[in-house]
Amino acid sequence: MMQGEKISVDNGELKVPNHPIVPFIEGDGIGPDIWKAASRVFDAAIAKAYNGEKKIVWKELLCGQKAFDTTGEWLPQETLDAIKAYVIAIKGPLTTPVGGGIRSLNVALRQQLDLFTCLRPVRYFQGVPSPVKQPELVDMVIFRENTEDIYAGIEFESGTAEVRKVIQFLQNEMGVRKIRFPETSGIGVKPVSKEGTERLVRAAIRYAISEGRKSVTLVHKGNIMKFTEGAFKNWGYALAEKEFADKTFSWKQYDAIKAEKGKDAADAAQQEAIDSGKVLVKDAIADNFLQQILTRPAEYDVVATMNLDGDYISDALAAQVGGIGIAPGANINYETGIAIFEATHGTAPKYAGLDKVNPSSVILSGVLMLEHLKWYEAAQLITQAIEKTISAKTVTYDFARLMEGAKEVKCSEFADAVISNL
Numbered sequence: 301m302m303q304g305e306k307i308s309v310d311n312g313e314l315k316v317p318n319h320p321i322v323p324f325i326e327g328d329g330i331g332p333d334i335w336k337a338a339s340r341v342f343d344a345a346i347a348k349a350y351n352g353e354k355k356i357v358w359k360e361l362l363c364g365q366k367a368f369d370t371t372g373e374w375l376p377q378e379t380l381d382a383i384k385a386y387v388i389a390i391k392g393p394l395t396t397p398v399g400g401g402i403r404s405l406n407v408a409l410r411q412q413l414d415l416f417t418c419l420r421p422v423r424y425f426q427g428v429p430s431p432v433k434q435p436e437l438v439d440m441v442i443f444r445e446n447t448e449d450i451y452a453g454i455e456f457e458s459g460t461a462e463v464r465k466v467i468q469f470l471q472n473e474m475g476v477r478k479i480r481f482p483e484t485s486g487i488g489v490k491p492v493s494k495e496g497t498e499r500l501v502r503a504a505i506r507y508a509i510s511e512g513r514k515s516v517t518l519v520h521k522g523n524i525m526k527f528t529e530g531a532f533k534n535w536g537y538a539l540a541e542k543e544f545a546d547k548t549f550s551w552k553q554y555d556a557i558k559a560e561k562g563k564d565a566a567d568a569a570q571q572e573a574i575d576s577g578k579v580l581v582k583d584a585i586a587d588n589f590l591q592q593i594l595t596r597p598a599e600y601d602v603v604a605t606m607n608l609d610g611d612y613i614s615d616a617l618a619a620q621v622g623g624i625g626i627a628p629g630a631n632i633n634y635e636t637g638i639a640i641f642e643a644t645h646g647t648a649p650k651y652a653g654l655d656k657v658n659p660s661s662v663i664l665s666g667v668l669m670l671e672h673l674k675w676y677e678a679a680q681l682i683t684q685a686i687e688k689t690i691s692a693k694t695v696t697y698d699f700a701r702l703m704e705g706a707k708e709v710k711c712s713e714f715a716d717a718v719i720s721n722l
């Protein structure tokens with residue numbers, strides 16, 4: 301068996317050997333099916349792109365049900381240590397029970413490794429069935445804050461001594477009178493910080509500048525949650541002005557010019573900034589944003605948002621371009637270089653072990669990973685092969701049920717078709 305070498309980070313730059321060891325977590329539910337299919341595609345594409353000169357040496361790590369059955373732990377320390385040591389990893393989905401039981405292992409991985417950006421690009425692939433008329437207008441990249449917000453898991457259950465203490469504190473010490481049913485309320489806490497916001501918005505703006513994107517939209521519900529989501533918006537604008545003044549123009553600047561010199565002057569300044577290639581930093585309230593991505597998707601480009609908003613937006617946008625069977629993602633810390641690539645969808649338990657679901661989300665997450673490693677040739681081969689396979693109407697059940705004249709294939713057969721189209 302090939303030995304492989306570790307990927308390392310040197311002065312912020314990834315050093316990728318020809319035979320890097322890349323850890324993977326197979327995942328729960330549909331995880332084993334899609335991982336089997338996807339890893340065959342990765343190996344075939346890399347072999348073809350580099351004539352055998354490069355090859356990933358896969359290293360399995362345990363997490364989720366398989367880890368619990370084997371070690372008695374859901375997320376063994378060894379798994380966390382290995383991801384830190386090997387820098388880059390890829391994972392399948394992991395199950396989280398609803399209303400009790402263990403907290404999300406997906407979230408735990410992101411928090412414990414401080415993977416502060418959940419990056420989810422959403423674009424249309426020709427031929428994919430979509431519920432909207434012009435899915436090709438969707439070309440957005442979501443930067444979702446990945447370590448704070450209501451996702452931090454600070455919750456107190458109804459009826460417990462802890463929740464009573466929290467409610468009494470709020471009522472007696474803080475003068476809160478607004479808890480409608482204090483005897484039976486559960487309480488959740490939503491931390492949103494300046495540092496957390498800044499590092500996320502910084503990553504989004506840097507990406508927009510380096511990729512020649514037109515705008516970054518800060519999506520929030522700041523009208524209602526003023527000191528968390530509203531603060532996210534304010535800190536985001538302030539960061540754009542402080543760190544990217546020469547490369548961005550913001551709606552905050554627009555408002556200032558408008559107040560001083562009138563609307564025509566503000567419109568002219570904004571147009572001039574756009575024409576000179578500056579990135580427009582704007583914002584949208586989340587409910588309005590969710591209707592506008594359906595009605596005016598071309599107006600949005602890079603999106604920077606908080607954890608829960610980002611979760612909802614990811615699945616909604618994925619649906620617009622054909623569903624979460626084709627929605628890739630990555631969890632990245634741009635400071636340490638550590639990243640875990642993973643699909644947007646979950647474990648879809650009713651399809652577990654049926655060799656049925658679409659492996660494209662995890663395959664495309666692998667494409668993101670290959671691009672991150674700068675193995676662009678292999679990444680491009682896979683993207684082209686997926687496009688070719690879908691154009692030939694060789695698709696899994698999720699697309700087949702929405703397409704005329706499709707050839708429905710199993711998960712593994714879809715991978716075979718992609719490999720033959722490489």
Ligand SMILES: NC(=O)C1=CN([C@@H]2O[C@H](COP(=O)(O)OP(=O)(O)OC[C@H]3O[C@@H](n4cnc5c(N)ncnc54)[C@H](OP(=O)(O)O)[C@@H]3O)[C@@H](O)[C@H]2O)C=CC1
Nearest residue numbers: 393394395396397406624625644645646647648657658698
């Ligand atoms: N990052 C992660 O690991 C995530 C984990 N989860 C966890 O997954 C579990 C199940 O969550 P649930 O809310 O049902 O969401 P899922 O994303 O697992 O599944 C919802 C539906 O999406 C469709 N779907 C999902 N994956 C695919 C695929 N690969 N190909 C085609 N269709 C797909 C299926 O639709 P249809 O029924 O129409 O065929 C499925 O029933 C929960 O425990 C949840 O916490 C959820 C999200 C992310």
Ligand SMILES: O=C(O)CCC(=O)C(=O)O
Nearest residue numbers: 395396404406407611644
């Ligand atoms: O961790 C989970 O179970 C769900 C997470 C999720 O939906 C997401 O990250 O998109």
Ligand SMILES: [Mg+2]
Nearest residue numbers: 611614615644
């Ligand atoms: Mg989600």
